Amino acid sequence: MKKIALSLLILLSVFFCKNDDxxxxxxxxxxxxxxNIYIELVDANGNNLIENETYIADNITVTFKGYIIENVVFKxxxxxxxxxxxxxSGSKGDNTFNIHLSENETDILTLNLSEREVICSVTFYTINETTYNGEIQTLKDFNGDYLITITK
Structure with a gap:
């Protein structure tokens, strides 16, 4: 009888427990x-144009929606x-980034985005299409980020 009462008590406890998590x-x-999206600029031989100082890392800036973004090159x-x-980042649809490589040369990156999800007030986007200077680019997975390689 004690076993039945104990079993009944345990069974009731399990059924009436509430998950307050x-x-x-x-x-x-x-x-x-x-x-992030990473952009590698290379010549026809595959040489990195920032590494060989064709473009000076500290001089490269990006403008987006009226904001100037500096220090965009990791050294x-x-x-x-x-x-x-x-x-x-940006908004749904086309988002244009002007990449100022030097005083005389500006490239244009356009990311076409769609909203994926919002977590902790941060909106995440999916890249639908990427163009660089008007040419559609193939995105490569880069450890959970994106990479495009541009031959100049």
Missing amino acids: DNEIDCSLIDIGPP NVPSVENFIALSV
Whole structure:
């Protein structure tokens, strides 16, 4: 009889327990940022044009929606050294980034984006299409980010 009562008590406890766990993400515990797109500029022989100083890293800037973005070239991070790096951000549709390589040369990157999800007030986008100076580019997966290689 004691076994039946104990079994009944355990069974009732299991059925009447309520899961009060909050399934929402605690945004204070994580650092969320959008993915990046990296741009490698090379010559016909595959030589990096920033590394060989055809373009000077410190002089390269990007304008986007009226903002000037500086320090867009990583110089001391081995896996992305001498690449132009931009966050995949903007709004749905076409987003145009003017990449100022020198005083006399500006390239145009256009990212066509669609909204994927919002996590902790950060909107993530999917790149539908990428054009660089009017030519459609193939995106390569780059450790969860994106990479395009431009031959100049």
